[in-house]
Amino acid sequence: MGTPLDATERELTLGVPEEEPETADTGASDQVVIEDIIDKIILVIDELSGHPLRPYQLPLARRILESLIIEDSAKITALWSRQSGKSETVADTVAGAAIMLPRLAKVFPTLLGKFREGLWVGVFAPTDEMSETLFSRIVGRLTSERAQDILADPEIDEKLVARGKVLHLKRCGSLIRKQTAHPKAMIEGQTYHLVVIDEAQAADDKVLNKSITPMMASTAGTLCLTGTPTYTKSGFYEQIQKNKRESTRKGRKSDHFQVDWKEVSKSVPRYKKFVQSEMDRLGEDSDEFKLSYRLIWLLDKGMLCTSDRFDSLGDVSMRAVQEWHRSPVVVGIDPARKTDSTIVTVCWVNWDYPDEYGNYEHRVLNWLDLQGLDWETQYYRIVEFLSHYNVFAIGIDAGGLGDVVASRLRVLMPYAQMLDLKSDRTNQTKRWAHMMDLMSKGLVIWPAHAKTRSTKTWRRFRQQMEDAELTYQGPHIIVAAPEVDAAHDDYVDSLANALFLTAEMTMPEAEMQNSPW
The missing domain is CATH 3.40.50.300 (P-loop containing nucleotide triphosphate hydrolases)
Structure with missing residues (x-):
């Protein structure tokens, strides 16, 4: 098959070839034709801009054109x-394609x-x-x-x-x-x-x-x-x-x-000179330089828990624990609001071996996810679920619905200490700071056995932990789900409530025992 747009130098740049039989753009030679079409459009793009696309620009332009064609x-x-x-x-790719693709459509009607x-x-x-x-x-x-x-x-x-x-x-x-x-x-x-x-x-x-x-x-x-x-x-x-x-x-x-900037610098010496001056001014490891020129996502500063951090805190040998009475556990509850779920998180605490700062190792034993249930039903589901654990204390967000839930559970579970956790920013900041400190020290661990990872509950927990965004407003730390549909932070809040109990309450008396993990 002849090469389209090959009549003259000017025709290579601007012209439209004589129409060929429709079979020219079908069959085994399709890829050859596609590459030839892209080459001709690139020539027009270079003519429009007055200079050829740089080596690092060309692959993106060609891929956009290829995708449009195939x-x-x-x-x-x-x-x-x-x-x-x-x-x-x-801009160059869009301009060249807008001019040439409709004209080439007459030559290659199928393609x-x-x-x-x-x-x-x-x-x-x-x-x-x-x-x-x-x-x-x-x-x-x-x-x-x-x-x-x-x-x-x-x-x-x-x-x-x-x-x-x-x-x-x-x-x-x-x-x-x-x-x-x-x-x-x-x-x-x-x-x-x-x-x-x-x-x-x-x-x-x-x-x-x-x-x-x-x-x-x-x-x-x-x-x-x-x-x-x-x-x-x-x-x-x-x-x-x-x-x-x-x-x-x-x-x-x-x-x-x-x-990144190094790739651009190979083709644009002035760009290299400027970026190197910025590196001296800002520092190669500064946030601004990493984001703008090194193309490093700083998720550890804008996200509560990155994927890598989540994986590092998971114990692949540990399954969700359905029952535990050998030592006191702490529980965090995040009551449902509107479209959210009520989440109950149970955490084992290694009471006998605090670190030098008085922090304990915590392991998430299990979660209870309640969706679409009226509160009367939820109360008894929570009580039944927690009856399988030796509950020492329960932390619940105070204010609004949380007050009602705490009052009712005090009646239904008189043997457990109930702690109302205030929801103002100062107290929330304390909870997030404590949780982040424990995570940074590896003192929060969750089950990551293959059978546990296959459950919807675990997948929701992971999704919400990795979605939670971290921002700072003055002295306050704010952790919340992104403002998009289907994003929630119920599991995150519930875990933070449970973890904070060990910072606020004294250690219960417990018998000496070996860790089961």
């Missing part, structure tokens, strides 16, 4: 250092038929102002003098219409629209072949999953997430991890593109 509905992630040309790469009426692109960011950064680059690329010369060429013959938040290539039908991914914005109703979300680390996951990604359902569209690291997990972070895992599988394409 309709694999890829979720592409780009984690690049600040001012490395990330937005420029995406590119869905672009006959144009390429439709949605440009999103967490706020309208943030989306302007990428959108303005696309506008600048298509309205430059070079672009105007290309669009006016008889073989392209295109007219650009710009109206507010929409760029429209009138003759081929391509459309590029700027939109916000803010949670309060009403953005449903559009259809796109390509969606780009800039500064994706700050994007709302609910908006992304509920409102934006369905816009590509009818087109088998491509999603491109670009951004930099931060202190907390997000859909962007999770997609990066998924792409990294998938890329290790045989025959899978890489959908994650990571470019």
Whole structure:
């Protein structure tokens, strides 16, 4: 088969080949044709920008184009250092594809038929102002003098219409629209072949999953997430991890593109000079330098418990303990509010061997997760569950519903000490600080046996522990679930309540015994 767009130097850059038989884009030579199409679009991209894409920019541009052509509905992630040309790469790719794909659709109707009426692109960011950064680059690329010369060429013959938040290539039908991914914005109703979300680390996951990604359902569209690291997990972070895992599988394409300052410096000496000066000013190990240039996620500073920390505190030889009477245990209860669950956490305490600071080793024995039950039923379920343990003390969030629960359990369980834990920020800070101190010293352990890990209760516990976000407001520590649907922190609160009892109460008298673990 002949190579398309091979007539002249100018035709290689701008022109559209004579239409070939439809069989040209089918069969065993598909990949050769796809690579050839991408090569020609890259030539147009370079012509639009006035300079070739840099070596580290080219793989991302080619992968976006490939995904659009083969309709694999890829979720592409780009984690690049600040001012490395990330937005420029995406803007150039979108501009070149918007011009060329509809024209090539006439030559390759089977392969590119869905672009006959144009390429439709949605440009999103967490706020309208943030989306302007990428959108303005696309506008600048298509309205430059070079672009105007290309669009006016008889073989392209295109007219650009710009109206507010929409760029429209009138003759081929391509459309590029700027939109916000803010949670309060009403953005449903559009259809796109390509969606780009800039500064994706700050994007709302609910908006992304509920409102934006369905816009590509009818087109088998491509999603491109670009951004930099931060202190907390997000859909962007999770997609990066998924792409990294998938890329290790045989025959899978890489959908994650990571470019740190060292990679950029190979192609841009001025960038290297500036970043090295910033390294001297900020320090290579400063948070600012790690986030902006080294691309290190600082989850240990923005999350209560990272995945690595969670795994390190799990005992793979220990199962959930259904009954324990040999020594006193402590219990934390987080009463349900609205859509939350009531969670009861039981912890064994190594009372006989405190560390030099008076802290005890704690092991989570078991959890009780109560959902969708009225409180009268919950009271008796809690009492029945705790009857299998030698309960020394129970900690419950005071205030509101917690007061009622504590009063009722005092009547039903007179043998156990009931401690009302205040919910103001000062007292909550004490609880979180104590819990974080115990975790940092390895004095909190939970069951991680394979059979326990297979239970829904354990999986919910892990999810909530890893989702919990850590923030500091003045002298106060705040730990809470992210503000997205289906995110909860009931297990986290319940565990914190149980652990705090050993900081507030005196050690009970206990018989000497060997640890069962």
